[in-house]
Amino acid sequence: MPAETALQLSQAPACYLHRGIDCIELFDYPLTAMAELRELYTELKRNGYGKLGFHSPMPRTRAFMDDGVACFYLHDDASQRGLSFDLLEHTLQHARQWQADYAVTHLTYGRTDTTDPGQAERLAAAACRRFAELSRYYEIPINVEFAAYTRTFNQPGQFIEAIARHDELALCIDTGHTRLGANLNGRDYFADIKTMAPYTRSMHLWNTMGNGSEHIPLHPAQDPVTGWIDIEQTLQLVLAENPAVTIIFEYPVAEVTRDIQAGYDWIKQIVNTCSLNK
Template sequence: MGRFLIGQYGAFDPLKFGRDYRKGFFGIEACLLQTDEDIAALRQAAIEHSFQVGIHFPLRDRGVVIRDALFLSQDSEERSDAYRRIQEELDSIKMLKLNPAYILFHYPKPVILDDRVNWSTWHFSDRREYAYERDYSFEVFELRTEELFQWLTDQSKIYGFVPVLEFDALNRYVYDSEFLEKLLQKYPAVRLCLDTGRLYLQERRDPFFKSIPLMRRYAKYAEVIHLWNLQYNDGFVKLRYPVLPEQLPQEGWAPIAEYLHIIREENPDVKIQFEHRSDLVSEVELERCYCWVSDLLTDHN
């Protein structure tokens, strides 16, 4: 379980830490911490328990409407502001001496939406968080993405972290072209995060998207997997469940075992961040979750 992480979002919660963390885990992914005391508690726990810190941008909650950096925006001022925000965060993290193993950003931002799909049920905090394919060309997408990859590569050398891009909603610019894979090979310092729940949710709402082929294609480039499950049926969606073997795909759950089989084949050393709500299950079930995932990721041959 040396590759496992838990999350601390919004605050450093000592009760959640005591319940969810296990000795030997890789560490904690932190995001949107409210106070200086939360950050100090995270840093102190990392020292006391000898774990690593991953950061899900932004580390600190600044009370802004859009938490993500819109580094692909077609508005030059908005794009410059996104890079400025990241730069300020990197400087702040350095001053705090958190020494993160990785820093994660949602990508693409803005999200490029497939014009053929009804996105009315996909959550966005603000209209600036997305653009439609008809308004955002593939050529501009290529250009802005390579600018991002080059900039993140440069910053990773200066600040000593792994830049990670977590897939948000995707369109065919990512899953029907080869350009992103070529960039990942050209700029190997930049890695990915694949979110099992987010990918499955898009598959259920976007008839043109399939999560299994995407997982097989991009798992080798992942630094971390955000692991959680959801049940999608007519009229309801259950979100952020810890993964358990009794959650069957034929009952509307994501095919977690198949995802993990692909991950074991393609990237056996990838980190696993349990981005679930552990309060939805008992302590016994939480332990079963950890053990089941560990067993699925172990090569028994």
């Protein structure tokens, strides 16, 4: 079975190919890797991975080589915001060439976002208007990934308000970011999940005990009683609202070991059970 990170190249910081349920999502490869990556994608399609997502930046341009971050949409500096829109448009150009099914972008980045709450909401609304315009032009739906590390813009309701007027946009729930954000802001994780579920079109799944940002692979032995995210309850809440949600395992895998496969099988079983109970 092909490895998720079969193309770990030094030209870009990340280079992640994440598998999902009948889907793969590409993130942060350099332009020079695209031909080889296309061959790998063709092989994956033959193995049943029919849906394709592009996570901005994808591919990363030589003009921007900062570590993994391309989301300055709430930055006070208009030139930084413009750089992020350029990177997103570049992603959408390639996504259309590859006939991708969707794209994902972050909206916030806590370290560089504005500290003015009113400005944050104005910039978020403007960014989502632009996302919708780009989505229509390139005919690629865009999922806005929720993260709650920005002091002035971290509520699920703020994200929902920013995207709700645009049919082209939906949310991407990231389980780890949602858990860490809930801890950071003193909120209930499941309350946030339940609020966002009706607006969610894709999910990034990984686990954490709430004490670090490392994307830990899923495994059925991760007991919520000991501090792990309750992935089963999370999926039940989201699948009740959108049974067709796209599910991505967002953690790097060099080899599909027995434990990794156990995690994949566990999630597929949960999804199948939820489907049967509808």
